[in-house]
Each structure stands twice: as C-alpha cells, then as structure tokens.
Amino acid sequence: KQEVTQIPAALSVPEGENLVLNCSFTDSAIYNLQWFRQDPGKGLTSLLLIQSSQREQTSGRLNASLDKSSGRSTLYIAASQPGDSATYLCAVRLYGGSQGNLIFGKGTKLSVKP
C-alpha cells in the first residue's frame, strides 16, 4: 500500500530564508506527483505537478524535484515571505489508479515570521 510521508510536520523560519520541504513515498510506480498549498479554512491550491518522467518543475520562487527511484520529492521555496505561511501537501497518483485517486501526505505546516 502506497504511503506518503512528509517531513517535517511543522517548520518555522524567519522571512527571507530559503527552505526545503520533504516528501517520500513507498511505491515508486507513480504516474505523477503534485504539491499543494492549503490555507486555514480554504481548499487546496495546486502549486506544481511533476510527471513521472520529469525530474523537476519550477514556478516563480518554487522548485519541486522528483527522484522516483528513491521515492523522494522536495519542494524548495526561495526567499520565503510571510504570505508563504500555509500547510504544504504532496500527493502521488499511482499507475492504474483512477485519475482522481491521489494519495496525500499529512502535510508540513510552514510559518514564515516577519
């Protein structure tokens, strides 16, 4: 059974720091991996999607990498800002799974202090 683990569970950093969030998964037979952001009381916002054949994706200050063979992904946030404070979730979609069946980690709660 696929399990997705995110470390750390919570992270607090001062504004301006670069930081890395980690995601690991136990079954490397994934179709793709997505990083989401969740603000309190809000739904999820998709940040980056990496197909299984890709190594990384970039969007603005965000860079996500994927090492399928080792079952790891990282989300790198450059020059963090207080507005980045949220919970970050990674999710994988398995080969053979329906397209909506994403398996999520529990998330990393990020707090960026001014």
Next chain:
Amino acid sequence: GAGVSQSPRYKVAKRGQDVALRCDPISGHVSLFWYQQALGQGPEFLTYFQNEAQLDKSGLPSDRFFAERPEGSVSTLKIQRTQQEDSAVYLCASSSNFRDRTYGYTFGSGTRLTVV
C-alpha cells in the same frame, strides 16, 4: 462559476442524523472528486465522477456514504446515520480534461462536518 463552490460551509449533525453535502464544480468541468480530510491528516480519496458516471467509489468508507451527480454538474455526497468518526472536512474538486496528463485540480473550500 469562477471556482468550486461547496455548501454548507459548516454542518453540525447529531449522531444518527442523515446529511447531504453539495458541490458545484466549475462550469464545464468533466471530472469531479470527493475527498475526506480528518483533523491533522491529508485528504483521503472518496469517489470520482466523469460527467454523470461514478467511475471510482473505492474510497467510500462504508455503505452509509453515497454520492451522485445525476446531470453531470452538481454533485451531492450523502452520509446516512452519521457517526462521530465521520467528523471531518469534506473537499470537492473538479478538473477540466481527464485526458490531459497535465490537468490540474481546483478544490473547493470544503464542508466541515461535526457529528455530536
């Protein structure tokens, strides 16, 4: 509409009561998904529709959970005889193109269900 709309935002139900949660996806979105998110956990898949067809309901935890999307747009998740373990945020998401591997999901803000 501009986004995925869910109602109600909050629902308190007495144990044993039936509840119905509504999801209005983005107009024209073919795919619709329901997820359950317990406190401190990541969302867990419940069920998936493509238009009006329910293609995957493998995540529904029991036969007390039922979802429908009769006209291929609005969807309702119904929970019968609610129990305390049903307390969670129920998230709905929609997606425009199930054939495009780069499709993204748009999530609603969720319905927070509390069973007392």
